Every structure is written in C-alpha cells, then in structure tokens.
Amino acid sequence: MPKLLYFEFRRIIKSVFFWIVAAYSVVWPILTAVFYRVILTLEFTDTGVTLNKLHLSQGEVKFFTWFIAIAFITELPKFVALFTCLHLGRDYSDGIVRNKIIAGHSRASIYFSYLITQICASTFFCVVYIASAMLGVAIAGIGVDVNGGEMFGRFATGIAVFLVMTVTFSVLAVIFRKRALPIILSILIAMMSNAAATVIGMYNTPSKAYDDYISLRNEKLEAMAEEGFLSDAFVKKVEKDYGKDKLTGIPWKIFHPVYVVSPIGFEVDYGASGFTSLMSGGSEYITTIDYSFSIFYSDESQDLIWQNVNMSKVGELENAGDIIFTPDSLEKVDSMHSDFNKLNGIYIGKSIIWAAVIGGWGYFVFQRKNMF
Amino acid sequence: MSETGDFIIKVKDVSKDYGKFRALESMSFTVPKGSIYGLVGRNGAGKTTIMRIISGLQKPTGGTVEYGFDHKKLGKVGALVELPSIYSNQSARENLIFQYINLGLKIDGSVDKILNFVGLGNTGSKKAGKFSLGMRQRLGIAMAMAGNPEVLILDEPINGLDPQGIIQIRDLLIKLNKEKGVTIIISSHILSELSKLATDFAFVESGKVVQEIKAEDLETDGTGSLETEFYTGTPEKLIPVLTAKGLKATFDSKSGIVHAKGYYNLTNVVLAANEAGVNIARVVTKETDLETYFVKLVGGESNA
Numbered sequence A: 001m002p003k004l005l006y007f008e009f010r011r012i013i014k015s016v017f018f019w020i021v022a023a024y025s026v027v028w029p030i031l032t033a034v035f036y037r038v039i040l041t042l043e044f045t046d047t048g049v050t051l052n053k054l055h056l057s058q059g060e061v062k063f064f065t066w067f068i069a070i071a072f073i074t075e076l077p078k079f080v081a082l083f084t085c086l087h088l089g090r091d092y093s094d095g096i097v098r099n100k101i102i103a104g105h106s107r108a109s110i111y112f113s114y115l116i117t118q119i120c121a122s123t124f125f126c127v128v129y130i131a132s133a134m135l136g137v138a139i140a141g142i143g144v145d146v147n148g149g150e151m152f153g154r155f156a157t158g159i160a161v162f163l164v165m166t167v168t169f170s171v172l173a174v175i176f177r178k179r180a181l182p183i184i185l186s187i188l189i190a191m192m193s194n195a196a197a198t199v200i201g202m203y204n205t206p207s208k209a210y211d212d213y214i215s216l217r218n219e220k221l222e223a224m225a226e227e228g229f230l231s232d233a234f235v236k237k238v239e240k241d242y243g244k245d246k247l248t249g250i251p252w253k254i255f256h257p258v259y260v261v262s263p264i265g266f267e268v269d270y271g272a273s274g275f276t277s278l279m280s281g282g283s284e285y286i287t288t289i290d291y292s293f294s295i296f297y298s299d300e301s302q303d304l305i306w307q308n309v310n311m312s313k314v315g316e317l318e319n320a321g322d323i324i325f326t327p328d329s330l331e332k333v334d335s336m337h338s339d340f341n342k343l344n345g346i347y348i349g350k351s352i353i354w355a356a357v358i359g360g361w362g363y364f365v366f367q368r369k370n371m372f
Numbered sequence B: 001m002s003e004t005g006d007f008i009i010k011v012k013d014v015s016k017d018y019g020k021f022r023a024l025e026s027m028s029f030t031v032p033k034g035s036i037y038g039l040v041g042r043n044g045a046g047k048t049t050i051m052r053i054i055s056g057l058q059k060p061t062g063g064t065v066e067y068g069f070d071h072k073k074l075g076k077v078g079a080l081v082e083l084p085s086i087y088s089n090q091s092a093r094e095n096l097i098f099q100y101i102n103l104g105l106k107i108d109g110s111v112d113k114i115l116n117f118v119g120l121g122n123t124g125s126k127k128a129g130k131f132s133l134g135m136r137q138r139l140g141i142a143m144a145m146a147g148n149p150e151v152l153i154l155d156e157p158i159n160g161l162d163p164q165g166i167i168q169i170r171d172l173l174i175k176l177n178k179e180k181g182v183t184i185i186i187s188s189h190i191l192s193e194l195s196k197l198a199t200d201f202a203f204v205e206s207g208k209v210v211q212e213i214k215a216e217d218l219e220t221d222g223t224g225s226l227e228t229e230f231y232t233g234t235p236e237k238l239i240p241v242l243t244a245k246g247l248k249a250t251f252d253s254k255s256g257i258v259h260a261k262g263y264y265n266l267t268n269v270v271l272a273a274n275e276a277g278v279n280i281a282r283v284v285t286k287e288t289d290l291e292t293y294f295v296k297l298v299g300g301e302s303n304a
Helices: A002-013 A016-041 A058-069 A077-093 A096-103 A107-140 A147-175 A180-201 A207-226 A232-241 A244-261 A275-281 A292-298 A301-308 A311-316 A340-368 B047-054 B092-103 B110-117 B133-145 B163-180 B191-197 B215-219 B235-244 B266-275 B290-298
Strands: A042-045 A048-051 A288-290 A337-339 B007-018 B021-032 B036-041 B062-067 B077-081 B151-155 B183-187 B200-205 B208-214 B226-232 B248-252 B257-262 B280-286
Touching: A002 A107, A002 B092, A016 A042, A016 A058, A016 A077, A016 A107, A058 A107, A058 A147, A077 A096, A077 A107, A077 A147, A077 A180, A096 A107, A096 B077, A096 B092, A107 A147, A107 A340, A147 A180, A147 A340, A180 A244, A207 A232, A207 A244, A207 A292, A232 A301, A288 A340, A337 A340, B007 B047, B007 B183, B021 B047, B021 B062, B021 B183, B021 B200, B036 B047, B036 B163, B036 B191, B047 B077, B047 B151, B047 B183, B077 B133, B092 B110, B092 B133, B110 B133, B133 B151, B133 B163, B151 B163, B163 B183, B163 B191, B183 B191, B191 B290, B200 B290, B208 B215, B208 B290, B226 B235, B226 B266, B235 B248, B235 B257, B235 B266, B266 B280
Parallel strands: B021 B208, B036 B183, B036 B200, B077 B151, B151 B183
Antiparallel strands: A042 A048, A288 A337, B007 B021, B007 B062, B200 B208, B226 B257, B226 B280, B248 B257
C-alpha cells in the first residue's frame, strides 16, 4: 500500500489538472472577496461611480469570512469531479490498473490507494480555498474573524461533507471503465448537489420541534379562549384541522428522512448556499439554528387565528402580549434550536458513514470487476 | 501453490467460464524454466484467457496454476497482455520510474540500463503517446522487466509491427531469455516468427492444450520421424543401406527419387551409403514448419 500511495501522490503532483484546480482554489475566493468588497461599498452618483468606506459590524465580518470561505462546497465539486474522473480514468485508459495487478498488488491496495489519495487531494483543495478566502477578505479590507476558532469546526464539517462527494466521484471513476460516463455522472452530481441541498435542507426541522410547536400553540389557544380572545369552538377546530400532518405536509415526510440520514442539507443549515444564503439569511453570522420562524410561518392556522381574534378583548387586557401566540413564545423551547457544535458532530458522523457506505460499495464492485 | 522446481509455471486442469460460455476446458501445460514457450491457437482458442489467469488479472473457474518461484513477490511476473500499459502523457523514463515505484524499487542507474537494453535510451522527454507501436511495445517490455521477473508473459507482442519492429522485438526477447535467463510465455498469430523464437510450443484448441512439443521435435514431425528424398544414380544400392538402417525406403521410377521415412540420424545414413559405394547427388529433408504442423494438428485453415 505505501508504494501505491507514493505512486499515486507522485502522479497527482505531476498532474496539470491538479494544479489548475489548485490555482482556481487560490484565485477564485480572492476574487470573490474583492467582488463583495466592491459591491458592499459601490455607489452610483451623478458624477460617476465611487467606492465608499466600508463599515461592517463584527458579526458581518464573521459572516463574510465564513460566507466566502465555505463557498468551496458549492464552487469546487464540479472541478474535483472532473479532476478525479480524468485522473483515475487515465489508469484504465492507459492500462495501468492491469499493470498494478500484474505487479502483484492486491485489488484492495489499489482501490484504497485511489480513494486515500483523492481524499487527500480534495482536502488540499478545500484547505487552499479556505486559506485563500481568509487572505482575500483580509486584502479586500473586509477583515478576518473566525469567531474565536469556532468557525474551523464548521469548516471541518464542510470538508467532511465535501469528501462524501469526492468518494462518490472516485467510486464512479473506478467502477466504470469508460471515461465519459463517470465524468458526466460526477459533474451532474456536482451540479445538482447544491440544488438538492437547498431542497432537502428546507425540510431540516426536527419532528419534535413540530410536536412541541403544536403542543404550545394549542396551549396558548386555550389560554386565549379562556381570556375570551377566541371561541372554544374555534380553538377545537384549529386543534382538529391543523395537526402535525397539516403543518409538515407530504414533502416533509419524504424529504425529512433524507435529510436525517444523509449529509445533504449542509448548505441550508450552515448558510453556505453562496449568494442564496446572502439573500435569504441576511449578513449576520448565525450561532444557533432557529426553527421557530419557519414552523410559525408555515402554519396556515395563524392567518385564521388572527382573523378570528376578538381584538376588543385583546385591547382590554394589559398582559395580552404574554397570552397571544407569536414566534417569541417558542424562544425557550429547546427543540426549536440547534447548536452548531452538536450539528458539526452529526454532519461529520453522517459523512463518515456515507463515505464508508459508498466507498464500501465501490470496493465490492471493484473486487469483482473484470479488468479488461 | 508455490514450489520450486524445473518448471516455471504449471497449469493444471484450469477452466474458465464467462457466464454460460466456457473459454477454457481443463487446460494443462507446463512451462519449463528458461524456455521461450509459444502458445499457438486460433482466435478464441483461449490463449489470452490463460495468459490473463497466469498473470493474475483473472481468476480461474476451476483448476490451479503453480508457480516455480515466489510469485507473490512484487514484479516477479511481468506481462504485456495485448497493449502495453504505459502512461501516454509521460516519457519513457518517467513511465519506468512509475513502474519502479509501483514495485517498490530504488530508482537508480538501472532505470537507464533497462531503457538502453530495450533501445529507448535516447528518447529523452518525448511522450510515450507519440511513440511508434514498436517503441511502445519495447517500453512495455522494459516496464515488465523492471522487477527482474522470473517469467514474462507476452500476448501478441509483435502484432501490428513493421518488419523492422518485429526483428527488434524478436532480438530483444532472445537477448532477455539468453542474457537474463527470463522465461517467456508468448503467443502470436505470426507463426513463422514464433517458430524463430520459441523453444517449446503448446497448441491450444477450444480451450484445451491439444499438444505440447519441443521445437526440435517439431522439425521431426513431432515424432522424431524424418521424411527425406535422396537423389542418386544407383537407387538399387541405396535402398538396402536405408533398409538396413531401419528405414522404409521406396524408389519412384518416374522422378528417379528414393523416398525414405523413419527414425534415423541423417549423417550416419549418408556415411553408410558412401561406404557402400553409393553416390548421393542431393538430399532433401522435408521439415515440418509450425504452420504446417498446426494445420495438420487442428485441421482446417491456419488461422492461428
């Protein structure tokens, strides 16, 4: 195995495409940082275009540090897919796999040398991208803040998720003899991964959060009924008609299990969907994930409730705000929040399992494969 | 599986199925140490399949392959099955260095020695992808030689080569066999070339070895029996001499030739005829070439 690892590392270092992807990993995040610096301060005036002075809060500095650096998860997959498939595919097209077997190496050594070196190459690209992003935000004047080092835990999680894709590309390249098919499949996977993460990530809310939401909402509705804000009949109707199934819907039942068992959804949970994150999540570095808003605003009963509230009764009571149900009512419900340290562990765990499952399947196929 | 002996490879009752198709059927043969062992057979007879099995690229469905050396040691089996396995975007030297790393060998002066041995010492940084077929084959052989292999398995190594390329490869293989003592298992459709190289033959037909034969035995029809034509003015004197030597001799009065067939040493026969006062003008020994022998053995066209 060490001989094959040395063989593969030497080949990687001699690969022109490896250095092209590495160069991209250096240049692109720096350009992105400069781009955002310009966008943030660009002003069109009657006399022309000026660049204003940049004023960012520390939270915003953290956000841009994270947002630009974590973009490797959306920017690199297509290049890594191409690199992996071309690099490993050459061993088939030039017959080197046969050479290795004839030389006396086991298929296990050959397979795992491919996997290990590709994982190392991908990790290298990610680390270079992150380092360049840091350099970029520093050069652009945005500033660097890694939240006391906590951000590195998230980067490590992102790399773990990214490596699942690398393992997938490697397996495809190794099990298909024809070079074109794994290239097409890998690029498709790379391009679809972001979209899939965005869709699946929307269904990230834990089941318990819905249960706790319904429980608290109904409790509050009963309190509102007691105070005369709502009628008992209406409360019963809401409790009957707007249960968990109504709140979550069929897509939740389909997609949530996918979210639970796979590392898909990282981009949404961690605000790493590139520009989409900026548009949807604002420019603050979030420290906890809050599900309460998404549940509250997906609950159609809320419109109905407000249409049926006796506003004159509400006006009569001084502490009405404490009784009425709002997203703030959910603030102290544990299941409504997710801590990033815990989430890092979950994602890393899922990534390791998936890499092992996909890599293991590839090994099974490779062991039985006809080498011609 | 591995034991030492005067054989390098012993194939015993090896069979190979591809789904319902049986490519090899109880194939058995023994490759003597230091030989150049030629596999002769039609397309689809099973030559490439057995070479793949011997080189470890495929597992047999049944039977065993014994090696007369420690074949699990890296590089002890060198093979060039169909096309040479080389990186087309690397130079000859770089390809050989990769093979050295593959085998865990120290990269030293032997790299250049091997390149010179195969005649690729002056290719510089030229990429292997730009090599002629002959050069690629020679590079493939150089890579197969890297680990000082005990046996070299070559499947159609001269296919597609021009006459000069064929001569180069032939000379290289003979040099390898004689100077480095490498046993070579070779298959080729060009039987005339194979006959110039091989010391032993195995005739393969429908997944089986139908006959193993030494090159010298091939010249005697595989049985040691010679067929010879004697041109003489005194056939009546010659026939008793030949008969006394145990030969079956007949005189063809139309052509005036004496035909003799049997097991004998030609020099002794000619000397005996001289002593009997027979003047022999010309002797023609009918040698059996590989192609004729193959056709005779398996029948039909000589599409080996």
